[in-house]
Amino acid sequence: xxxxxxxxxxxxxxxxxxxxxxxxxxxxxxxxxxxxxxxxxxxxxxxxxxxxxxxxxxxxxxxxxxxxxxxxxxxxxxxxxxxxxxxxxxxxxxxxxxxxxxxxxxxxxxxxxxxxxxxxxxxxxxxxxxxxxxxxxxxxxxxxxxxxxxxxxxxxxxxxxxxxxxxxxxxxxxxxxxxxxxxxxxxxxxxxxxxxxxxxxxxxxxxxxxxxxxxxxxxxxxxxxxxxxxxxxxxxxxxxxxxxxxxxxxxxxxxxxxxxxxxxxxxxxxxxxxxxxxxxxxxxxxxxxxxxxxxxxxxxxxxxxxxxxxxxxxxxxxxxxxxxxxxxxxxxxxxxxxxxxxxxxxxxxxxxxxxxxxxxx
Numbered sequence: 441x442x443x444x445x446x447x448x449x450x451x452x453x454x455x456x457x458x459x460x461x462x463x464x465x466x467x468x469x470x471x472x473x474x475x476x477x478x479x480x481x482x483x484x485x486x487x488x489x490x491x492x493x494x495x496x497x498x499x500x501x502x503x504x505x506x507x508x509x510x511x512x513x514x515x516x517x518x519x520x521x522x523x524x525x526x527x528x529x530x531x532x533x534x535x536x537x538x539x540x541x542x543x544x545x546x547x548x549x550x551x552x553x554x555x556x557x558x559x560x561x562x563x564x565x566x567x568x569x570x571x572x573x574x575x576x577x578x579x580x581x582x583x584x585x586x587x588x589x590x591x592x593x594x595x596x597x598x599x600x601x602x603x604x605x606x607x608x609x610x611x612x613x614x615x616x617x618x619x620x621x622x623x624x625x626x627x628x629x630x631x632x633x634x635x636x637x638x639x640x641x642x643x644x645x646x647x648x649x650x651x652x653x654x655x656x657x658x659x660x661x662x663x664x665x666x667x668x669x670x671x672x673x674x675x676x677x678x679x680x681x682x683x684x685x686x687x688x689x690x691x692x693x694x695x696x697x698x699x700x701x702x703x704x705x706x707x708x709x710x711x712x713x714x715x716x717x718x719x720x721x722x723x724x725x726x727x728x729x730x731x732x733x734x735x736x737x738x739x740x741x742x743x744x745x746x747x748x749x750x751x752x753x754x755x756x757x758x759x760x761x762x763x764x765x766x767x768x769x770x771x772x773x774x775x776x777x778x779x780x781x782x783x784x785x786x787x788x789x790x791x792x793x794x795x796x797x798x799x800x801x
Contacts, residue, residue: 465489465759468529468553470520470544471536472496472505473629476558476585480533481506483755493527495520496536501629520547529553531581531762537633538640542567545582549574554762556583556754560650560786561779563641568783572776581762584779585754588616588651588711591727595751596744597715598659605734606717612659612698613714614652617644620704622679635680642790643683645672648702649789653782654773655713656691656698662771664781665691665698669798670789675705689789692798 467489469480473496484491495517496502502516517523524532524547531554534544541557548555561584562568575582588594601609618624621634633639640646657663668691672684679685686705691698713724720734725741732739750756750766757774760766770777788799 465755465762466492466528466530467755468492468523468527468532469494469507470532470534470547471540472501472507473498473537473633474535474558475626475630477506477535479754480535481510483753484510486755488759489755491515492529493517493523495523505629520544524548524551524553531556531758533758534558537636538563538646539567539633539638542571545571545574549578549580552578552580554581554583554758556585556758559584559586559654559779560641560646560782561776562783563638563646565780565784565787568780572780575776582776583754583758583761583774584654584776584782586651586654586773588655588727589773590747590752590754591711591724592744592747592752593724593726593728593730594655594713595747596730597713597722597724600722600732601659601715601717605719606715606722607719609659609696609715609717611696611714611716612652612656613716614655614698614700615706615713616648616651616701616711617703617706618709619706620676620679620685621647623704624709635683637683640683641786642672643680643687644685644702644704645670645687645689645789645793646786647704649687649689649700649786650702650782651711652698652700652702652713653689653691653785654778656700657778657781657785658771658773659715660693660696660698660771662769662778662781663693664801665693665785667692667798667800668785668788668792670792672790672793673705680704684793687789687793689785690798691785 493515494507497518532548534541534557541562545555670689673686674684676685686703689700715722723731728743729741730744731741750760768775792799
């Protein structure tokens with residue numbers, strides 16, 4: 441009889457766990473000034489998550505954002521702490537400035553609430569280390585979201601490189617950016633912090649330099665570069681008086697050189713990457729399209745194999761991560777360790793540009 445009761449209890453427990461795993465992820469929103477908020481809005485209909493509350497301290501932004509009308513009025517709060525305590529989200533996604541991320545983690549970590557931030561993790565290495573310490577102390581996940589994390593072509597290049605299909609990797613060149621945030625029509629909320637050196641940490645060096653540094657850290661298995669050298673340009677001071685608008689970052693590794701080119705001065709939008717090895721190269725042209733040259737044979741451009749859920753989307757990945765259905769490696773694109781190193785490298789790049797000298801790590 442005792443054994444039967446035990447088995448019934450075990451079955452009920454397993455069923456409850458399965459039901460929780462399938463239930464919508466309870467998401468809270470911290471800040472609404474980031475243009476990438478549209479990604480969240482575009483996925484609201486799917487049913488794999490539900491937005492339980494929105495916190496925004498700026499009265500104007502709280503009353504005039506793209507979530508207004510999509511959620512009940514009582515779900516909008518001026519205080520993040522109040523929203524967390526009343527709505528009890530499982531995870532908070534931060535759509536404020538990069539500086540805003542640290543305050544969100546400070547509020548969420550002691551409450552055991554996981555956090556996803558938009559790239560990069562923080563404005564300074566000191567902030568990044570503090571966020572990492574809080575995550576470890578309170579056992580929460582902090583995920584950093586990049587558009588390029590969900591590019592099938594990037595993952596195909598990585599798999600090919602890991603199998604030795606390109607030989608020894610000797611160079612990685614990453615290109616990211618567009619004509620400029622004002623030029624492409626970013627809204628007033630986005631621009632209010634994106635071009636502010638305190639709120640964003642810099643200009644193009646932060647906004648687009650982070651992509652290449654994140655990808656290089658992933659491609660090279662979390663290896664730390666020996667040195668960082670950077671040139672930051674101010675090509676449009678009348679448009680962006682306070683921050684750089686063009687960044688070139690050179691990372692020196694043992695046997696490999698990485699060049700990251702992030703800019704608000706490209707004549708078109710781009711997020712592409714070349715990975716060169718002793719046997720050939722891979723060119724990631726878009727999120728799906730790519731081309732290979734291996735052992736002297738140039739292949740035609742093709743579509744990379746589609747990514748499978750939950751590795752194809754930030755919210756599906758976030759849900760699987762916080763529910764314990766997947767595990768991250770330290771060098772993974774979204775992982776905290778990778779992104780702490782990204783911030784350290786970006787800070788070194790800014791320092792290098794000011795001194796004109798390479799910064800040793």
